[in-house]
Amino acid sequence: MENICVLLSSYNGEQYIEEQIHSIFNQKDIKVTCFVRDDGSDDHTVEILERLQKTYNRLIIDKGENVGWKSSFLTLLKSAPTQFDYYAFSDQDDVWLSDKLNRAVKMIKKSGAGPRLYYSDLMMTDAQKHEIGVFKSDPPDKYKNVMTSLFQVLTLGCVMVFNKELRELACKVELPSYFAHDFWLQCVCSFTGQLIYDPSVNILYRRHEKSVTLKKKSGIMDDVLKHLKNGSKIYYYQVYAAKLLEGYSDRLRKKDRELLKMICECKKISNRIKLFLSPWARKKTIMGTMALKINFLMPCKGMKFIEKI
Numbered sequence: 001m002e003n004i005c006v007l008l009s010s011y012n013g014e015q016y017i018e019e020q021i022h023s024i025f026n027q028k029d030i031k032v033t034c035f036v037r038d039d040g041s042d043d044h045t046v047e048i049l050e051r052l053q054k055t056y057n058r059l060i061i062d063k064g065e066n067v068g069w070k071s072s073f074l075t076l077l078k079s080a081p082t083q084f085d086y087y088a089f090s091d092q093d094d095v096w097l098s099d100k101l102n103r104a105v106k107m108i109k110k111s112g113a114g115p116r117l118y119y120s121d122l123m124m125t126d127a128q129k130h131e132i133g134v135f136k137s138d139p140p141d142k143y144k145n146v147m148t149s150l151f152q153v154l155t156l157g158c159v160m161v162f163n164k165e166l167r168e169l170a171c172k173v174e175l176p177s178y179f180a181h182d183f184w185l186q187c188v189c190s191f192t193g194q195l196i197y198d199p200s201v202n203i204l205y206r207r208h209e210k211s212v213t214l215k216k217k218s219g220i221m222d223d224v225l226k227h228l229k230n231g232s233k234i235y236y237y238q239v240y241a242a243k244l245l246e247g248y249s250d251r252l253r254k255k256d257r258e259l260l261k262m263i264c265e266c267k268k269i270s271n272r273i274k275l276f277l278s279p280w281a282r283k284k285t286i287m288g289t290m291a292l293k294i295n296f297l298m299p300c301k302g303m304k305f306i307e308k309i
Contacts, residue, residue, distance in 0.1 A: 002105050003031045004161070005084040009072040010049070011039040013092035016206060018048050023096040025056050030101045033058040033084070037076050040066030045092075073157070073181035078171050085164050089157040089182060093206045095129065100202035104161035107196050115166035115193025117185055119155040122205040129204055138284060140195035147259055147280040149190035150240055151292055157182030159203055166193060173247035176239065184240075191244055192251045233295050234272075238264050272296050 006024055010017055024034050038046050038061065046063060053059050062079075064072065073089065080087060086105055090096075104118040124132040137155035160182055170188045189195055241263040249257060259280060262271045275281045276297040282289040 001029060001031050002086060002102075003033070003084050004086045004088060004101050004105070005080050006032055006034040006088050006090050007073065007076040007080055008034060008036045008090040008092060009039055009069055009076060010036055010041060010045050010092045011066070011069065011072075012041045012043045012045060014041075014044040014048055016093035017045055018052065020090065020092055020094055020096070021049070021052050021056070021059065023094075023098075024090060025059075026098055027096070027101045028098050030105070031058075032101070033060065034090070035060045035062070035076060035080060037062045037064050037072050039064060039069065039072040067177070070180055071177045074175060074177070074179060077167065077181055080167070082164070082168075086161060087164070087167050088161045091158045091205075094158055095204040095206070097202045097204070101161060103198065103200070103202060107198060108161065108163055111194055111196055115169055115189050116163045116196060117166055117189035117193065118161040118196040118198060119159045120198040120203070121201050122156070122159055122203045123201045124205050124207055126207060129206065132207070134201060135205060136199075137197060139197045139199075140190070145280050146190045146256060148282060148284075149186055149195075150237060150244075150260075150263075151281065152283045152288075153183060154186055154195070155182075155197075156205075157185075158205065160185065162189070169193075169248065173243050175243065179240075179243075187240060187244060188248065191256060192248050234266055238266065266296065 004027075008020075008024075021034065025032055034056070036049055036059065038049070046061070049059065049061050053061065064075070067075070077087075086101075086108065088101060088104070100120075104120075108116045108118050119137055121137055122135050124135050126132060135156075137159065138152070140149075140154065157180075162185060166185065166189050169192060170185050175184065186195070241260040244252070245257065245260050245264065252260070259278070262274060266272045266275060276293045281292060281296065283292050
């Protein structure tokens with residue numbers, strides 16, 4: 001039986017967290033240890049978790065200060081014990097189907113050695129678990145190049161399962177607190193390993209008034225206006241690219257190293273023009289790609305760059 005470490009960040013989740021914890025420990029043919037970092041809840045979340053510990057002795061609770069969900073998940077990723085072969089992220093308010101982890105592990109093992117990141121589709125529901133519709137993740141080969149993973153979110157952390165090698169790689173470099181744990185793993189695995197997409201649904205993804213992910217998507221005009229008002233997103237692409245070069249340059253293909261370096265050095269107008277024209281700098285929609293390329297090309301108020309890598 002495979003041992004998996006589930007990493008869950010909680011915050012004021014008293015309404016739904018008990019059902020999620022039960023679904024995590026009711027996985028078929030998997031031995032689960034669940035590490036919960038509570039991000040400073042001021043409701044009854046911790047009391048519920050401590051009561052559940054009497055039922056599940058592999059439920060570990062860390063009561064932390066409120067640092068926000070990004071820093072909380074990064075802390076979990078870095079501090080997780082290293083003896084597990086597989087890891088998974090979990091939200092506090094979803095419900096996992098019983099075969100979620102077993103299916104993921106089988107597909108990872110079948111893919112061979114090296115850094116591996118599994119992800120699937122998910123069923124969106126309302127607060128009472130009435131089905132809304134399937135949220136489709138993007139297959140990794142849809143865009144024909146790994147660079148797209150730097151600009152495009154392919155999936156969500158709650159459906160990710162990954163192996164020990166990817167966790168070790170992802171924790172190799174020191175990360176800014178604003179890095180999203182799931183997007184970082186997507187980037188690292190895209191450039192150094194293999195993404196494994198499963199078009200099945202293994203999770204009920206509950207949407208309610210307190211949900212913090214999967215916000216309403218903005219259109220191109222929203223992106224353009226935000227760009228002109230608040231400054232370009234170039235800086236964030238630069239930081240992600242710089243961290244990939246810092247930690248994994250020896251594992252990257254020459255073409256990928258060159259493109260990442262070009263992003264890092266896009267203070268130069270010549271590099272911004274090259275990125276604007278590059279077929280590799282794209283998102284999954286035409287409108288999204290246009291907004292991305294505008295970010296690279298147009299100087300704007302508040303634009304900043306990293307000065308060195």
